[in-house]
Amino acid sequence: MRYTLSLASIASTSIAREAETTRLTRLLTGVVFAVVLATTGTPASAHDVAFDREGTEQRVITQPEPGQVTEADLEMFKDAQVLAGNVVEYELFVANNGPDVAQGTTVVDDLPACMALMSDSCGGTNLPPWTWEIGDLPADDEASCILTLDGSGCSGLIVNTATVSSLAIDPSPGDETDTAEVLLEGSGATDIPTVPASGLVLLIAILTVVATTRLRTRVHR
Numbered sequence: 001m002r003y004t005l006s007l008a009s010i011a012s013t014s015i016a017r018e019a020e021t022t023r024l025t026r027l028l029t030g031v032v033f034a035v036v037l038a039t040t041g042t043p044a045s046a047h048d049v050a051f052d053r054e055g056t057e058q059r060v061i062t063q064p065e066p067g068q069v070t071e072a073d074l075e076m077f078k079d080a081q082v083l084a085g086n087v088v089e090y091e092l093f094v095a096n097n098g099p100d101v102a103q104g105t106t107v108v109d110d111l112p113a114c115m116a117l118m119s120d121s122c123g124g125t126n127l128p129p130w131t132w133e134i135g136d137l138p139a140d141d142e143a144s145c146i147l148t149l150d151g152s153g154c155s156g157l158i159v160n161t162a163t164v165s166s167l168a169i170d171p172s173p174g175d176e177t178d179t180a181e182v183l184l185e186g187s188g189a190t191d192i193p194t195v196p197a198s199g200l201v202l203l204i205a206i207l208t209v210v211a212t213t214r215l216r217t218r219v220h221r
Helices: 002-040 197-220
Strands: 049-051 057-059 072-083 087-099 102-109 116-120 130-137 141-150 156-165 177-184
Touching: 072 102, 072 156, 087 102, 087 130, 087 156, 087 177, 102 141, 116 130, 130 141
Parallel strands: 072 177
Antiparallel strands: 049 057, 072 087, 087 141, 102 130, 102 156, 116 141, 156 177
């Protein structure tokens, strides 16, 4: 029993030492990146990862130097679904495929005129158009937002488009825009068919002739 406890104690001590070594290594890595950032003004790489004092992973965002040309392949995705009561939910998803940070990333969506914005999950502003200021989007990172709108004033097929842009040059243009479609029945007042005045006069004349004919038939009988 004592031998078993001794092995367990040794194993526990070894695991603790490994954990401490890992923490110190991460801390040292963070210090190195901090020194590089302080001396050069930029991290060692656009995809470097540092660690804070607690050993928690922290993403380092490379800020380009003044006048530096940056590239960021932004991609826009948009999906839509119709909920109960003709409530429409748009889901927006933006991805930065790199290689650099996309500074000043902005999404613009000219919402359908027949819809009323109820809420969004990202703090956008509906000027119009509805605008979502994402800001700096790191390479290999993404952002998402959900818009909820009242579509009771719409009827038929509604097509809506969202576009993303940034201050960086897009090396692969063509995927910064995406479109979503929804089919709405509308919940407004039903249109009542109307008859023009000339048609109404003709209808009254026909009914008068029919009524007169039936009356004469009954008299002759």
